[in-house]
Amino acid sequence: MKTKQELTREGRGAMDYRIAEVDGVELCATRWYDNNVVNCLSTLHGCDNTDLAKRWSSKEKTHVHISRPFVIKDYNENMGGVDLLDMLISLYRINIRSVKYYMKIIFHLIDLSLVNAWLLYRRHCSQNQIHKKDVLSLLTFRIDVAKSLLQSSPPPPPVQRGRPSLQNISDRNNTTIDARAAPVPVPPTSTRIDKDHEAREIDPYLLNYSLSNLSADKSLLGEVGQIFRVCSMKTNLNNNDLNQDKETREQEIAWETTKAFAIGHHVNELNQK
Secondary structure: OHHHHHHHOOOOEEEEEEEEOOOOOEEEEEEEEEOOEEEEEEOOOOOOOEEEEEEEEOOOOEEEEEEEEEHHHHHHHHHHHHHEEEEHHHOOOOOOHHHHHHHHHHHHHHHHHHHHHHHHEEEEEEEEOOOOHHHOOOHHHHHHHHHHHHHHOOOOOOOOOOOOOHHHHHHHHHHOOOOOOOOOOOOOOOHHHOOOOOOOOOOOOHHHHHHHHHOOHHHHHOOOHHHHHHHHHHHHHHOOOOOOOOHHHHHHHHHHHHHHHHHHHHHHHHHHH
């Protein structure tokens, strides 16, 4: 294509162009000289169609008409839209501080979409003959869009800092948390007094005979320790007053349990002899 010096020698209105085909699409590159060189690339306009543009000539001190291609004409008529869009975006731009470049691109696209949506909204209001004072401003339009996005889904529950309390855990699980249980004596009475471990009744005469004679049934002698333990603990629990002090009752149960284990150990020694 012609250089700037060549177009300058030809004067204002001089132009040059080249046509190329890329992926089945024809592209027309135009270089036109006015006060300076203007380069345009278009898939719509070629350089066959031209019109006359009115320009002021400082040399002749009057207006002159120069040749101008259609691609330059369309550019001059529509280039203000880009400047207007940049101006509207700059009014209420989403400011974000981030070292990640793509975050700025994403929020710029959001601003671009909001401005284009507002311009389309104004066009529809004009077509429906809505009064200008009833048309939302750009700021009000952006606020309404933000509110609709926030109300589209329920807000998440607030996150509380620190260790969760028992009340918060109870509310979360919809269950109540019982207080810490009291210490259980060892061995636990629930294991020895339940229905599956109930001691069998034995004739006292047979029991005395078994203790005095080592030739008695060994299985009977093995259960003597359990009989003493169960009977001792049952007697202690039944005779205690319900209003008795808790610590005193636990000490008595532990003492009776110790005596029962001692008797059972003595019986086992007799059995081994």
